Amino acid sequence: MTDAVAQGSTVADAKAAPDTMAWDSGLRRLMMIYLPLGCFVLILLFPFYWMAITSFKPNAELMNYKQHNPFWISSPTLAHVKHLLFDTAYPRWLWTTMTVAIGSTTLSLIASTLAAYAIERLRFRGSPYVGLGIYLAYLVPPSILFIPLATVVVQFGLFDSPLALILVYPTFLVPFCTWLLIGYFKSIPYELEECALVDGATRLQILRRITLPLAVPGLISAGIFSFTLSWNEFIYALAFIQSGANKTVPVAILTELVTGDVYQWGALMAGSLLGSLPVAVFYSLFVDYYVSSLTGAVKE
Amino acid sequence: MSVTTLSSPALAQRQPNWIVRLFDYKPFLIAMCLAPAIGLLLVFLTYPLGLGIWLAFTDTTIGRRGIYVGFENFQYLLTDPLWWNAVFYSVVYTGIATFGKFALGFWLALLLNNHFPFKSLLRAIILLPWIVPTVLSALAFWWIYDPQFSIISYLLVDVLHWRSGNIDFLGSPWPARFSLIAANIWRGIPFVAISLLAGLQTISPSLYEAAMLDGASAWQRFRYITFPMMMPILAIVMTFSIIFTFTDFQLVYAITRGGPGNSTHLLATLAFQRGIAGGELGEGAAIAVSMIPFLVFATLFSYFGLARRKWQQGESND
Numbered sequence: 001m002t003d004a005v006a007q008g009s010t011v012a013d014a015k016a017a018p019d020t021m022a023w024d025s026g027l028r029r030l031m032m033i034y035l036p037l038g039c040f041v042l043i044l045l046f047p048f049y050w051m052a053i054t055s056f057k058p059n060a061e062l063m064n065y066k067q068h069n070p071f072w073i074s075s076p077t078l079a080h081v082k083h084l085l086f087d088t089a090y091p092r093w094l095w096t097t098m099t100v101a102i103g104s105t106t107l108s109l110i111a112s113t114l115a116a117y118a119i120e121r122l123r124f125r126g127s128p129y130v131g132l133g134i135y136l137a138y139l140v141p142p143s144i145l146f147i148p149l150a151t152v153v154v155q156f157g158l159f160d161s162p163l164a165l166i167l168v169y170p171t172f173l174v175p176f177c178t179w180l181l182i183g184y185f186k187s188i189p190y191e192l193e194e195c196a197l198v199d200g201a202t203r204l205q206i207l208r209r210i211t212l213p214l215a216v217p218g219l220i221s222a223g224i225f226s227f228t229l230s231w232n233e234f235i236y237a238l239a240f241i242q243s244g245a246n247k248t249v250p251v252a253i254l255t256e257l258v259t260g261d262v263y264q265w266g267a268l269m270a271g272s273l274l275g276s277l278p279v280a281v282f283y284s285l286f287v288d289y290y291v292s293s294l295t296g297a298v299k300e
Numbered sequence: 301m302s303v304t305t306l307s308s309p310a311l312a313q314r315q316p317n318w319i320v321r322l323f324d325y326k327p328f329l330i331a332m333c334l335a336p337a338i339g340l341l342l343v344f345l346t347y348p349l350g351l352g353i354w355l356a357f358t359d360t361t362i363g364r365r366g367i368y369v370g371f372e373n374f375q376y377l378l379t380d381p382l383w384w385n386a387v388f389y390s391v392v393y394t395g396i397a398t399f400g401k402f403a404l405g406f407w408l409a410l411l412l413n414n415h416f417p418f419k420s421l422l423r424a425i426i427l428l429p430w431i432v433p434t435v436l437s438a439l440a441f442w443w444i445y446d447p448q449f450s451i452i453s454y455l456l457v458d459v460l461h462w463r464s465g466n467i468d469f470l471g472s473p474w475p476a477r478f479s480l481i482a483a484n485i486w487r488g489i490p491f492v493a494i495s496l497l498a499g500l501q502t503i504s505p506s507l508y509e510a511a512m513l514d515g516a517s518a519w520q521r522f523r524y525i526t527f528p529m530m531m532p533i534l535a536i537v538m539t540f541s542i543i544f545t546f547t548d549f550q551l552v553y554a555i556t557r558g559g560p561g562n563s564t565h566l567l568a569t570l571a572f573q574r575g576i577a578g579g580e581l582g583e584g585a586a587i588a589v590s591m592i593p594f595l596v597f598a599t600l601f602s603y604f605g606l607a608r609r610k611w612q613q614g615e616s617n618d
Contacts, residue, residue: 118333148352
C-alpha cells in the first residue's frame with residue numbers, strides 16, 4: 001500500500017531525476033508518516049510521563065521551574081510513594097479494587113459463557129432476539145442508571161459494601177462478554193459437538209470438555225476486558241461506597257487524597273501511577289488478545 | 301482426552317441419574333444457562349431503568365419515599381438555567397469531542413496502516429490512554445492544567461516565549477470547557493484509531509490497484525474507496541462514541557466538578573450533584589432520564605445516517 005503510494009507520487013512528478021526521486025520519497029515518507037506518528041505518540045504518552053516524573057520529584061523541585069528543568073528530576077525521591085503506602089489506606093484500596101475486579105470478572109465470565117453457549121449452540125426459537133436483547137443492554141450507559149441503582153442497592157442492604165459493586169458491574173460486562181463469546185463459539189466447528197453427541201456425551205460434558213477448551217482465547221480476551229473495565233469503573237463506586245476503607249482506587253484517590261487547598265501533587269500522581277500499573281501490566285501481558293477482542297467486538 | 305469423553309458418558313448411561321437426565325433435557329438446560337446472565341441484567345439493569353423513569357415522576361429524596369408528582373420535575377428543569385446550561389455543554393462537548401476524536405483517530409489509523417518497524421509495539425503503546433483508569437489520567441490532566449505550574453504554560457511562556465502570562469485553563473468558563481474537551485479527545489483517540497485500523501485492514505488492496513490503474517489520485521482513492529468502505533464500521537464506532545461521550549461523567553467530575561460557576565456541568569454530573577450529593581433523588585433521576593431522548597436521537601442519526609449511505613455505496617462497490 002505505502003509502496004504503491006510512493007510510486008504514485010513518483011509517477012506524478014516523473015520529470016525529476018532518479019536520485020532526487022528516491023530522496024524525495026524518503027523525505028515525503030518522513031514528513032507524511034513518521035513525523036505525525038511521532039507527534040501522536042508524544043502527545044498520547046506525555047501525560048503518563050508527566051505523571052511518572054511528578055511522583056518521584058521532591059516537593060521543592062515540583063514547585064520551582066526556574067531553577068530546575070521541569071522535564072527532568074535532579075534528585076529523585078520515594079517520599080510520595082512512601083507517604084502513600086504507609087500514611088494512607090492505599091494498600092487497602094488496592095486490595096478492595098482487586099477483589100471487586102476479580103469477583104465481577106469471574107461472575108460475568110461464568111454468566112456470559114453459559115448465556116453465549118445457550119444462544120449460539122443450544123439454538124432455540126428466539127435465540128437471536130435474546131442475543132440482541134443482551135447486546136442492547138450494552139447501550140444503556142451507567143450515567144442513566146446510577147441513581148435508581150443506588151436505591152436498589154440500599155433496598156438490598158448492600159450500600160457501602162464492595163459486594164454491591166461485584167453484583168452491579170456485570171451489567172456492563174455481561175453484554176460485552178456474551179457478544180464476544182458468541183463470536184468465538186461460532187468459529188468452533190459444530191461437527192466436533194456432533195461427534196461427542198453421537199458418542200453419548202451429555203450437553204454439559206460437551207460444554208466442559210470440547211467447547212470451553214477451544215474457546216480459551218475468547219475467554220482470555222473477555223476476562224482481560226472485564227478486568228480492566230471493572231478496575232476503571234468510577235461512577236457506581238462513587239455513588240455506592242461511603243466509608244473510606246471500602247473505596248476503590250480511582251474513587252479513593254479523588255475523594256480521600258484531594259484534601260484542602262494545597263494539593264499534594266506528588267502523592268496524587270504517585271497514587272495514579274500505582275493505580276494504573278496493575279491494568280497496564282495485565283494489559284501488556286495479553287495485548288494481542290486485548291486488541292483482537294476490541295476489534296472483534298466492533299466487527300461483529 | 302477422547303478416552304475420558306468416551307468413558308464418562310458410558311458411566312452415566314449405566315447409572316441413569318435423574319440430575320444428569322434433567323441437565324440433558326434441552327429446555328431446562330437452556331433456562332439454566334440463560335438464568336445467571338438474564339437474572340443479573342433484569343435485576344440490575346432493566347429494573348433500575350424502569351425505576352429511574354418512575355423516580356423521575358416522584359419527589360423522592362434520600363430517606364423518604366416520594367409520591368407521584370407528574371411532570372413537575374421536568375417542568376422545573378425546563379425553567380432551570382443550570383439544566384439548560386448542562387444541555388448546552390453536553391451537546392457542545394459531544395459534538396466537538398466526537399469530531400476531534402474521529403478526525404484524529406482516523407488519521408492515526410491511516411498512519412498505522414503503513415508498514416514500519418515496531419508496528420505492533422507502537423499499536424500496543426497507543427492504546428494506553430484508553431486502558432488506564434480515566435479518573436487517574438484525568439488527575440494527570442488536572443495537574444497539567446494547573447493555573448500556576450502548568451507544564452503547557454511553562455512551554456509557551458518560558459521556553460517558546462509565545463505568551464507573556466500563564467494560561468488559566470480551568471479558572472474561567474470557556475477555557476475550562478475546551479480543556480475538558482481536549483482531555484476527552486486525548487482519551488478517545490486510541491479506541492477510534494484501533495477500531496478503524498481493524499476496518500482499514502479488511503479493505504481489499506485490489507480496489508486500490510484498480511483505482512490506481514484508472515489514474516485516481518491519493519485523495520480520490522481515500523474519498524471514493526477508503527471512506528465508503530469504512531462507513532459501516534464508522535457508524536458503529538461513532539454510535540458508541542456519541543453515547544459514551546454524551547453521558548460522560550468521570551473526566552468532568554475529576555477535573556472541574558462542574559465548575560467554575562457550574563459552567564462545565566454535563567447532564568450526568570448535574571444529575572449526580574442533585575441526586576446523590578444533594579439527595580434529591582427524584583430530580584436527579586429526571587435529569588438522567590432527560591438524557592434518553594438525546595441519546596436515542598444521536599444513535600438513530602449516527603447509525604442510520606451513516607449506514608444508509610453505506611447501503612447506497614455498497615451496491616455499486618460490491
